[in-house]
Amino acid sequence: MHDQQPLQTDVIILGGGLNGASMALALAHGGIKSVVIDYADPKTILTANYDGRTCAIAAASKSVLEVIGAWENMADGAEPILDIRIADGQSPLFLHYDHHDVGDEPLGYIVENLVTRSALYRAIEKNDLIKMIAPAKVETIARDQGAMTITLADGEVVRAPLAIGAxxxxxxLREWAGIKTYNWSYKQSAVVCTVKHQQPHNGLAVEHFLPAGPFAILPMTDNRCSIVWTEGTDQANYLVNLDDQTFLDELHRRFDGYLGDLEVIGPRFCYPLGLQHAYHYTQDRLALIGDAAHGMHPIAGQGLNMGIRDVAVLAEILVNARRLG
Known part of the structure; x- marks a missing residue:
């Protein structure tokens, strides 16, 4: 048990994932101290078996990650999206977007969550304004006129004028604050895996709309692609549990010769898809960012990009408020 004085900081961030870690670094960039509390053990979440997903990092998000010191640690693992092709069913026609049409910069980057998380954690380790407490279990949350107080299961107490739910x-934090959400299930799940392929993808991202849902082929480094394969939930669970050869045969059917021979590398994952939106993002002495505020369908890759926009806007508000006293 901890009998010492509460740990005082400027901001408490609950959740040390992609959004929470980015928030801590953005605040530190503006001179604001934070304590990040996460239930997961960093050793666990920095393994390849933990997640398996990738994110499409938009140009604006890349700029934020550069400013907060994370991009330099992840640039080598980021594959530029040079073209996007959108096809519908069996139609011979498709939409094609070329990055040259909007300038010389790529349309975005595909980065494994593992790479992004590792880059953020490495930047946090070097930052004296951020203290990470993980793994940790939050026992109680309390609010008075001057601060939020978080008590952990081991007795440690952290106090700050603001708590951020990430x-x-x-x-x-959202549940404790009684902030309601509206949400619905798409009755679909996404099968996620990584494939190595025979022919180069040349930075092309493919979104193929099939009757059951979109089938995305997202370019990664080292002649690999991330597959986000949407099906009805029962079918998705069936697919993810197939034996290796049958699963690969099903993949080959959907690729239809594109990129040549395929090989699935690493585990397969299955994620249920649904929408969720909080009625309020803020309350006295607390704010919500990322999926705590708005969870969305992975199509068009807006989830993390919206979260990073939350980070940029909230950091700017807090740094300005501090500057004004």
Whole structure:
């Protein structure tokens, strides 16, 4: 048990995932101290078996990650999206977007969540304004006129004028604050895996709309692609549990010769898809960011990009408020 004085900081961030870690670094860039509390053990979440997903990092998000010191640690693992092709069913026609049409910069970058998370954590380790407490279990949350007080299961107490909820769709802070959400299930799940392929993808991202849902082929480094394969939930669970050869045969059917021979590398994952939106993003002495505020369908890759926009806007508001006293 901890009998010492509460740990005082400027901001408490609940959740040390992609949004929470980015928030801490953005605040530190503006001279604001934070304590990040996460239930997961960093050793666990920095393994390839933990997640398996990738994110499409938009140009604006890349700029934020550069400013907060994370991009330099992840640039080598970021594959530029040079073209996007959108096809519908069996139609011979498709939409094609070329990055040259909007300038010389790529349309975005595909980065594995593992790479992004590692880059953020490395930047945090070097930052004296951020203290990470993980793994940790939050026991109680309390609010008085001057501060939010978080008590951990081991007895440690952290106090700050503001708490930020970045713990994802099941945000404990949002639930504690009584902020309601509206949400619905798409009755679909996404099968996610990584494939190595024979022919180069040349930076082309493919979104193929099939009757059951979109089938995305997203370019990664080292002649790999990330597959986000949407099906009805029962079918998705069936697919993810197939034996290796049958699963690969199903993939080959949907690729239809594109990129040549395929090989699935690493585990397969299955994620249920749904929409969730908090009625309010702020309350006295607390704010919500990322999936704690708005969880969305992965199509068009807006989830993390919206979260990074939350980070940029909230950091700017807090740094300005501090500057004004």
């Amino acid at each position: 713990e994802g769709r099941k945000s404990m």
